Amino acid sequence: MDSQEANVEAKAIIEVLGGRKVLGQTIKNSDDLTRLIRKGLPAGSITALAQKLQIGNSVLSRKLGIPQRTLTRRLSEASLLTPAESDRTVRMARVFANAVEMIGDEGRAILWLTTPNRALGGERPLDQLDTDVGARLVEDILGRIAYGVYS
Helix, strand or coil: CCHHHHHHHHHHHHHHCCHHHHHCCCCCCHHHHHHHHHHCCECHHHHHHHHHHCCCHHHHHHHHCCCHHHHHHHHHHCCECCHHHHHHHHHHHHHHHHHHHHHCCHHHHHHHHCCCEHHHCCECHHHHCCCHHHHHHHHHHHHHHHCCCCC
16 A cells, blocks of 8 residues: 555544544644554544444444443543554544445445455454454455455
């Protein structure tokens, strides 16, 4: 992926995470996003992602490996996620942004992510996003969809 593609992808991810309003700063490129991940995303980015995916914070916190009480405390204190939690959050936002781009519509992308998929052995794509390997597998399927390969 060249730097221009990476920057376009970074902008889509930022939008999914709530943009400048939630993140508290303007992210112009993938380098800015990397620095933000290392510093820690604001906990409110979880709420923004949950709203985009049309799932509750508690469901998303389980998928991201963040205890519900910890997330609730961070949201009430407006504190930051850890770098590892931020990375997992961005990974999920990236897959969602890719799904929207490949499928062409947020509603259909959400439906695709939450419907069991034969290419994943009957598992839902959303349930694969808790690991990097699972996320890459889902992105591979999205790539096949984009090129018209039955998936």
